[in-house]
Amino acid sequence: MKKIRSYTSIWNVEKVIYAINDLKLPFPITFNQMTWFVLSLFFVIFLANVPPLSLIEGALLKYLGIPGFTAWFMSQKSFDGKKPVGFIRSIYRYYTNPKVIYSEKKVSEQKVVMEVNVTYVRSEMLGLSN
Known part of the structure; x- marks a missing residue:
């Protein structure tokens, strides 16, 4: 088996955000993490009054902790x-x-109807009489 070298991964560098305007972030985040954070934040805001999320009292946990964990999980973990x-x-x-x-x-699966025709064969023994 011969390996073919490809340099496409050089150009697929994930963009990283270090600051937003003049606000320097405590740790760099990628666009993928930011997207997951925003999507899960909208999800939490939309379902804030549904029982599992309505039982959480702390706004910091509800609006920063859950989206932050979701963003981290979706960017770090891999299955197969x-x-x-x-x-x-x-x-x-x-x-x-x-x-x-x-x-x-x-x-498409089709039902096959089997026609049950039974043929009866009558056999007679013809014997020679002496």
Whole structure:
């Protein structure tokens, strides 16, 4: 097996934010982490009155802790060599795609009706009489 060298990963450098305007951040964050933080913050704000989130009293935990943990988890962990979003997408595709395929197309299962025809054969013994 021969390895083919590729330099595309050199150009796929993830952008990092060190400061927002004049506010220097305590630790650098990536655009991916910032996106997950904002999406999960909107999710928490939207579902703030639903029972699991309505039981949390502290605003710091609810509006910073949960989105912060979600952003960290989604950017750090990997399952089967995939990021969590790709892993969830592959599980979703597995359960929604048809299981019986031929040439990448779904095979529709048809019921086969068997006609039961029974043929009776009457046999007679013909004997020679002496």
